[in-house]
Amino acid sequence: MRTLKYAILGLINRRPSTGYDITKEFKAELGNFWRARHSQIYPELKRLVDEGLIEYETVIAGEALEKKVYSLKDKGREELLEWLNKDEKMVPTAKDKFRLRMYFSSNIEQEHLVELLESQLEQRREKLATLKKKIDGYSEVPQFGSQEFGDYLVLESAILREAAYVEWLERSIKRCSQ
Amino acid sequence: MRTLKYAILGLINRRPSTGYDITKEFKAELGNFWRARHSQIYPELKRLVDEGLIEYETVIAGEALEKKVYSLKDKGREELLEWLNKDEKMVPTAKDKFRLRMYFSSNIEQEHLVELLESQLEQRREKLATLKKKIDGYSEVPQFGSQEFGDYLVLESAILREAAYVEWLERSIKRCSQ
DNA sequence: ACGTGCATGTAAAGCGTTACATGATTAC
DNA sequence: GTAATCATGTAACGCTTTACATGCACGT
Incomplete structure (x- = not known):
C-alpha cells in the first residue's frame, strides 16, 4: 500500500524538504x-532514494549542521501522479476508540458516561474552534489548481468532520439524560 | 494499548462467543x-485465556465440528470496566487516504478530480443510505443502559460521520467547477 | 550557560494484513 | 454433489509506535 511513500512524495513535490x-x-x-513520526520518515526517505524516486543535496546550516534537502526525481513525480489519479474504494473502517467504548456504554454508570462524553465534547469543540480560526484566515476560496486549494479542501473536511463529532456528542449527552 | 483486547472483552461480555x-x-x-480479521482474533483469544481474563468451553456442533465458546472471567470483566471508564484524550489523527490525496489535488486534472470526488460521493451516499435504513429499524431511541442504547449511539455516530463526508464531497465538487 | 528548536538516525516491540492451511455443516 | 458458510488456526510480511542515541544553532 505504501501510503507514507506517497504522502512524502506529495510533500516533497510541494517543495524540496528535509526529513525534519x-x-x-x-x-x-x-x-x-495522516501522520508519521521521524522514526518512520527517515528510513522511508532512504528507501525512496534507493528506489530512485527522490534525491538529496547536503546543505550545511550554520557552521556544521548537515541537512539533507530532498527533491523529486522524474520517476518519483510519475509515481506520485499515478497514485493521485487512482480511483480507490473507500475504506470500510475508520477506527475510533472512543466510539468503540460507547458501543459498550451499557456497562458505564450514567453519571460517569456523561462525564466521558463531556470530556470528549470539550476537546472536539476546542479542535473545531482552532480549525475555524484557520479557515477564517482565507479571505476567499483559493483558486482551483493552486496548492492552497488542496489546503482549503482538507481544512473544510476537517471542520465538517469535527462538527459532526460535536453534534453526535451533544445528542448523546441529551440521550443519556432522558 | 491493546484496543483489540478490550473490543473482544466487550463483545464476549455482551454474550459468550466463538472466534468466528x-x-x-x-x-x-x-x-x-473497529475491525480485526480472524488471523488477529484467534491469537488474541488465546492470549486472553493465558492471561486469565476469559475461559472457554468446547462445544460440538453436529457430529464433529468443535467450537470454542468463550466467556468472561471476573478478572476480564474487571479489566473491561476499567478500560471503559477511562477518560482518554482524543487521538489527533484519523487517517484518511482519500483526504490525503485531496491535499495534493493541485496535481490532478480538473475533470478527473471531479470524477474521483463523484466516485467517493457515490460510495459514501450508498453507505449513508444503508445506515439510515438501519436506524429506521428502531421505532424509538432504546432505553439508557440497554445494549441497544450503545448500538444506537454508534449508529447515529456513523450516520453523522457519513453525512459530513457527503456534505464535504458535494461542496468540493462545486468548488472544482467554479 | 541554558533551554528550545533544528536535525538525523537506529532498535525493539507491537499492531495489522495477506496468504497459507484445513476440515465440518447446511441448504439447494 | 456442490457451494456457501461455519469454524480454527499459523506464517510472513509490512506498518507504526516507543524508546534509545547524538549533536548543532540560536535566542536570552
Whole structure:
C-alpha cells in the first residue's frame, strides 16, 4: 500500500524538504488525516532514494549542521501522479476508540458516561474552534489548481468532520439524560 | 494499548462467543469503528485465556465440528470496566487516504478530480443510505443502559460521520467547477 | 550557560494484513 | 454433489509506535 511513500512524495513535490520539514508537516494541517513520526520518515526517505524516486543535496546550516534537502526525481513525480489519479474504494473502517467504548456504554454508570462524553465534547469543540480560526484566515476560496486549494479542501473536511463529532456528542449527552 | 483486547472483552461480555462470532461482529455495525480479521482474533483469544481474563468451553456442533465458546472471567470483566471508564484524550489523527490525496489535488486534472470526488460521493451516499435504513429499524431511541442504547449511539455516530463526508464531497465538487 | 528548536538516525516491540492451511455443516 | 458458510488456526510480511542515541544553532 505504501501510503507514507506517497504522502512524502506529495510533500516533497510541494517543495524540496528535509526529513525534519516533513515531520513538521505531519504535525500541522495534514496531520488531521495522516501522520508519521521521524522514526518512520527517515528510513522511508532512504528507501525512496534507493528506489530512485527522490534525491538529496547536503546543505550545511550554520557552521556544521548537515541537512539533507530532498527533491523529486522524474520517476518519483510519475509515481506520485499515478497514485493521485487512482480511483480507490473507500475504506470500510475508520477506527475510533472512543466510539468503540460507547458501543459498550451499557456497562458505564450514567453519571460517569456523561462525564466521558463531556470530556470528549470539550476537546472536539476546542479542535473545531482552532480549525475555524484557520479557515477564517482565507479571505476567499483559493483558486482551483493552486496548492492552497488542496489546503482549503482538507481544512473544510476537517471542520465538517469535527462538527459532526460535536453534534453526535451533544445528542448523546441529551440521550443519556432522558 | 491493546484496543483489540478490550473490543473482544466487550463483545464476549455482551454474550459468550466463538472466534468466528467475534469475526462476524467486526464485519457488522461495530466494523464502522473497529475491525480485526480472524488471523488477529484467534491469537488474541488465546492470549486472553493465558492471561486469565476469559475461559472457554468446547462445544460440538453436529457430529464433529468443535467450537470454542468463550466467556468472561471476573478478572476480564474487571479489566473491561476499567478500560471503559477511562477518560482518554482524543487521538489527533484519523487517517484518511482519500483526504490525503485531496491535499495534493493541485496535481490532478480538473475533470478527473471531479470524477474521483463523484466516485467517493457515490460510495459514501450508498453507505449513508444503508445506515439510515438501519436506524429506521428502531421505532424509538432504546432505553439508557440497554445494549441497544450503545448500538444506537454508534449508529447515529456513523450516520453523522457519513453525512459530513457527503456534505464535504458535494461542496468540493462545486468548488472544482467554479 | 541554558533551554528550545533544528536535525538525523537506529532498535525493539507491537499492531495489522495477506496468504497459507484445513476440515465440518447446511441448504439447494 | 456442490457451494456457501461455519469454524480454527499459523506464517510472513509490512506498518507504526516507543524508546534509545547524538549533536548543532540560536535566542536570552
